[in-house]
Amino acid sequence: MTAQLAVATTQLTRKFGRLTAVDHVDLAIPLSCIYGFLGPNGSGKTTIIRMLCGLLKPSEGTARVLGYAMPAEAEALRRKAGYMTQKFSLYDDLTVIENLDFVGRIYGLRGRELDKCIRALMEEFNLSQIEDQLVGTMSGGERQRLALAAATLHDPEILFLDEPTGGVDPQSRRDFWDTLFNLSDRGTTILVSTHYMDEAERCHGLAILDRGVLVADDSPRNLVSDLDATVLKLKSEKNSAARNCLINLPEVLSAAQVGEQLRVLVKRHVPEPIALLAARLDQQGLSADISVTEPNLEDVFVVTTRKTKSA
Amino acid sequence: MNSFFRIYAIASKEFRQLRRDRLTFGMIAGIPIALLLLFGYAINQDIRHLSAGVADQANTSLSRALIQAAVATQVVDINYYVNTSQELEALMRRGRISVGIFIPHDFERRVALGRRPPAQLLVNAGDPVILGSAEGLVFMPIDTHSVPRSAFERLPATFELRAFYNPERRTAVQIVPGIIGIILTMTMVLFTGVAIVRERERGNLEFLITTPVKPTELMAGKIIPYILIGLFQVTLVLALGSWLFRVPILGDISDVYIGALCFISASLALGLLISTFAQNQFQTFQMTFFVMMPSILLSGFMFPYEGMPAWAQYFSELIPMTHFVRVIRAILLRGASLGDVIGDIAALIAIFAVAFTIAVLRFRKRLD
Numbered sequence: 001m002t003a004q005l006a007v008a009t010t011q012l013t014r015k016f017g018r019l020t021a022v023d024h025v026d027l028a029i030p031l032s033c034i035y036g037f038l039g040p041n042g043s044g045k046t047t048i049i050r051m052l053c054g055l056l057k058p059s060e061g062t063a064r065v066l067g068y069a070m071p072a073e074a075e076a077l078r079r080k081a082g083y084m085t086q087k088f089s090l091y092d093d094l095t096v097i098e099n100l101d102f103v104g105r106i107y108g109l110r111g112r113e114l115d116k117c118i119r120a121l122m123e124e125f126n127l128s129q130i131e132d133q134l135v136g137t138m139s140g141g142e143r144q145r146l147a148l149a150a151a152t153l154h155d156p157e158i159l160f161l162d163e164p165t166g167g168v169d170p171q172s173r174r175d176f177w178d179t180l181f182n183l184s185d186r187g188t189t190i191l192v193s194t195h196y197m198d199e200a201e202r203c204h205g206l207a208i209l210d211r212g213v214l215v216a217d218d219s220p221r222n223l224v225s226d227l228d229a230t231v232l233k234l235k236s237e238k239n240s241a242a243r244n245c246l247i248n249l250p251e252v253l254s255a256a257q258v259g260e261q262l263r264v265l266v267k268r269h270v271p272e273p274i275a276l277l278a279a280r281l282d283q284q285g286l287s288a289d290i291s292v293t294e295p296n297l298e299d300v301f302v303v304t305t306r307k308t309k310s311a
Numbered sequence: 312m313n314s315f316f317r318i319y320a321i322a323s324k325e326f327r328q329l330r331r332d333r334l335t336f337g338m339i340a341g342i343p344i345a346l347l348l349l350f351g352y353a354i355n356q357d358i359r360h361l362s363a364g365v366a367d368q369a370n371t372s373l374s375r376a377l378i379q380a381a382v383a384t385q386v387v388d389i390n391y392y393v394n395t396s397q398e399l400e401a402l403m404r405r406g407r408i409s410v411g412i413f414i415p416h417d418f419e420r421r422v423a424l425g426r427r428p429p430a431q432l433l434v435n436a437g438d439p440v441i442l443g444s445a446e447g448l449v450f451m452p453i454d455t456h457s458v459p460r461s462a463f464e465r466l467p468a469t470f471e472l473r474a475f476y477n478p479e480r481r482t483a484v485q486i487v488p489g490i491i492g493i494i495l496t497m498t499m500v501l502f503t504g505v506a507i508v509r510e511r512e513r514g515n516l517e518f519l520i521t522t523p524v525k526p527t528e529l530m531a532g533k534i535i536p537y538i539l540i541g542l543f544q545v546t547l548v549l550a551l552g553s554w555l556f557r558v559p560i561l562g563d564i565s566d567v568y569i570g571a572l573c574f575i576s577a578s579l580a581l582g583l584l585i586s587t588f589a590q591n592q593f594q595t596f597q598m599t600f601f602v603m604m605p606s607i608l609l610s611g612f613m614f615p616y617e618g619m620p621a622w623a624q625y626f627s628e629l630i631p632m633t634h635f636v637r638v639i640r641a642i643l644l645r646g647a648s649l650g651d652v653i654g655d656i657a658a659l660i661a662i663f664a665v666a667f668t669i670a671v672l673r674f675r676k677r678l679d
Contacts, residue, residue: 089517091515
């Protein structure tokens with residue numbers, strides 16, 4: 001069964017002293033997909049990726065990556081996995097081409113084969129114009145392209161990307177994701193952690209983590225359609241007063257200002273959400289235009305991470 | 312007044328950070344204690360119990376009385392009895408003795424004639440401090456009843472001093488070979504330590520350990536450049552030393568490099584070991600300081616090994632520099648071969664093996 005799965009974990013747990021960074025996580029990630037880990041800072045994204053790379057030993061539970069048990073068979077996975085760390089981990093005091101040359105040799109490439117590989121990568125990742133530039137002087141987007149080039153140099157079957165787009169401008173992020181889809185089309189399985197909703201939406205599958213707990217795991221489309229809440233748009237003269245009076249209602253899951261409107265999430269089983277909100281506002285002498293709107297992934301994120309807080 | 316509070320805020324923040332930096336905290340107390348103990352107890356310029364050998368060709372009651380008198384001064388301990396002055400010189404070249412007492416067979420006649428000193432004192436002048444102590448024996452009186460006291464009072468001196476290996480008593484001859492050791496310790500321990508810790512600090516290591524590279528490959532690859540740098544430094548100091556300070560190279564030049572290579576390996580392994588403990592480059596500097604301090608003070612480089620108490624001598628045997636100082640001085644200044652100092656070479660190799668093994672075992676391809 002594990003043969004068809006890129007990643008399979010059972011009750012994967014990692015504790016640091018008294019802190020449980022990853023709390024009994026079960027994952028089954030199919031091959032050749034882009035799978036996202038979405039969660040706030042400290043939700044355990046990096047720790048899970050490090051355990052899947054064999055860099056950290058699980059406190060409990062098991063993890064298999066491409067069928068290899070982690071961390072026991074980590075060395076066997078090394079040639080088939082690429083890892084792009086959260087913090088840039090290539091050499092600032094080497095040039096683009098020197099960095100790629102180093103990584104290539106570490107993976108055992110030599111001579112003509114290595115040259116060809118580096119040329120192709122620099123072409124694909126748009127690094128050819130800056131091949132002799134010192135990495136320390138490059139922009140965030142350029143460094144990110146180089147890091148991805150280095151992580152994919154040995155043509156890995158699985159790619160771990162830990163918040164790859166931190167500190168990178170929107171255009172560079174879009175280009176970066178285009179590259180990821182190209183890799184995915186060629187059969188590479190990609191695990192990527194992020195806290196950007198637009199990036200999470202692009203993934204084939206998505207795990208939402210909150211303080212080490214897996215709170216949702218499905219495709220973004222299913223996560224949105226299965227949302228356990230009704231989403232309402234509300235426009236009032238006094239948005240902030242309206243928010244303060246609605247947030248205390250037991251039926252209201254969240255109320256947040258988005259632009260000039262309030263976005264209110266009400267529990268799904270409430271039969272007449274618009275009437276409920278209108279009545280509450282009326283009590284406080286407030287009025288508003290209220291309408292139902294389509295849920296999005298951010299709403300899913302708010303609802304799922306809220307559950308663990310009240311639990 | 313505001314300024315006072317801001318200064319107070321900074322000072323109290325500094326103390327908080329210091330309290331959490333255990334290594335720095337340890338150095339605040341550790342350095343004064345270590346230096347005080349070393350200078351107070353271990354370092355001694357007035358040296359006694361120099362290792363000595365005797366060649367007593369006269370073998371009379373008077374010659375034996377002379378030897379007794381020399382031992383009674385406590386300046387020398389007689390460890391070897393041989394027959395010829397050549398044998399004494401060989402022992403000195405191999406570093407077994409610092410002082411040789413040669414009593415010729417016409418010793419009694421020389422005493423009776425009273426024209427020149429009746430016996431010879433052979434001294435390794437490679438270390439001026441040892442020479443200074445041994446000089447105290449030159450006018451040593453002989454306390455005996457068989458010869459009238461007046462006979463000795465006519466003598467110009469009891470011993471004729473023969474200073475070996477540095478008759479001109481130039482400090483440079485003594486210091487320069489040791490400088491090679493100090494420079495190599497600095498380069499090898501510090502540079503290697505920093506080279507690995509820097510990769511950890513900058514995050515390079517997190518990427519590197521997910522590649523197929525093996526810990527031994529990583530370590531070997533990191534140290535080979537520094538071995539070459541070390542050999543270059545040896546060449547540089549040797550060349551400058553012999554050109555500017557006329558430091559002799561009496562031994563075989565290939566022996567010099569083999570000895571240096573053993574020392575470089577031991578120091579590199581120590582650097583690697585430090586790198587597995589240090590979290591950042593500053594900690595590497597601090598830990599290196601604890602290698603450098605005994606390497607300078609206890610190795611025999613600045614202060615003679617013979618002047619140290621037994622505990623300090625045992626401790627200094629653990630320092631690579633102690634063995635290297637002996638090896639390099641023996642080869643350069645006394646023309647010894649590697650075979651003459653094989654014990655120190657073996658000690659360097661043992662230190663390398665132990666430190667390298669621990670370093671490789673401690674370096675795991677994991678972050679926890």
